[in-house]
Amino acid sequence: MSTNNDHDQAVQRFRDSIPLFQALSDPARQDIILLLAEHNSLNVTDIANRSRLSRPAISHHLKILRDIGLVSIVQQGTQRYYSLSLEDAVSQLKSLISTVEQTCL
Template sequence: MGQQAMDTFRSCIPLFQALSDTARQDIILLLAEHDRLTVNEITEFATLSRPAISHHLKILLENRLVEVEQKGLQRYYSLSLDPAVAQLKALIHTVETTCCKESF
């Protein structure tokens, strides 16, 4: 396996770690159902505390799975999956072209 393939795999590790947590999965699915939500609104739907929700949102922000918009004193979170999807597509392309002997 070439260096580029290894780099592509390794660049996806933080994304996989972010997506592996069920609380973050729940937040992603919740945001998929709503245009945008505040931390307090997300907390109303979740069983976690507000600080725990904020922690998970920080991880989702760092991995560009959500984005935040400040309006007055409120911070609104919404899904921003395009960068993550592009990263996963690059990984799939790398696997198909570098790692697999058979074509799909």
């Protein structure tokens, strides 16, 4: 039987996950994530060449993904290369799922 504390914890985990869900909800960002999953790292030009979006739009979406921690950057000379950094997001989602399983099922 779940307690009020369990319920509060579940609600908090959901609320903590909102920025991640918002970042993942955009199809353009989903496309970027899938592109980066296929390649070790890409720069903005590489991503734009494989996308229907402009370079400024790609940069905008990469900033959102970077801010939420889904993408990391490595500077190589004048180029910035982006790669996936999913460990924290996966951990957050696993924690949410575990809390839901314990509280709601």
